Amino acid sequence: MKIALIDGSEIFRRQVTELLQDIPGATVVCQAEHEDVGVLTVGLCAPDVVLVDLTLTSGSGQSVLTRLRRAGYTGTVYVVTACDETEHGPRCGELGADGFYDKQYDLHRLMTALNVLATAPRLGAQARLRIANLWS
Numbered sequence: 001m002k003i004a005l006i007d008g009s010e011i012f013r014r015q016v017t018e019l020l021q022d023i024p025g026a027t028v029v030c031q032a033e034h035e036d037v038g039v040l041t042v043g044l045c046a047p048d049v050v051l052v053d054l055t056l057t058s059g060s061g062q063s064v065l066t067r068l069r070r071a072g073y074t075g076t077v078y079v080v081t082a083c084d085e086t087e088h089g090p091r092c093g094e095l096g097a098d099g100f101y102d103k104q105y106d107l108h109r110l111m112t113a114l115n116v117l118a119t120a121p122r123l124g125a126q127a128r129l130r131i132a133n134l135w136s
Helices: 010-020 035-045 061-070 085-095 107-119 131-135
Strands: 002-006 027-032 049-052 076-081 099-102
Touching: 002 010, 002 035, 010 027, 010 107, 027 035, 035 061, 049 061, 049 107, 061 076, 061 085, 076 085, 076 107, 085 099, 099 107
Parallel strands: 002 027, 002 049, 049 076, 076 099
Antiparallel strands: none
């Protein structure tokens, strides 16, 4: 299972990368801390799962989510953030997020969800994204 990490914190990206070592077949294929770089790397690396924070070094996780879904990304997108779920969760769901996890309290729950995804049978190939569509 290929995973993209889009988060402004290098420390958090390292922490998640270490936790993912316990999930069979999980591999971090790209990392980014900026919106544009994150969107482009997802287009280039075609991960199965994107983990995105709402607060990035530049841009926003909500914009990443919007741009990916608009471009046809059909993989799993989980928002992993310190932002309040009651305030941001519903909007992220409307934009196409498959889950919302608190960075401080929900990492175990996130790893459980990723473990389920890693061991689930695959139904078909992921749709390819056109790089040009990522910039609209």
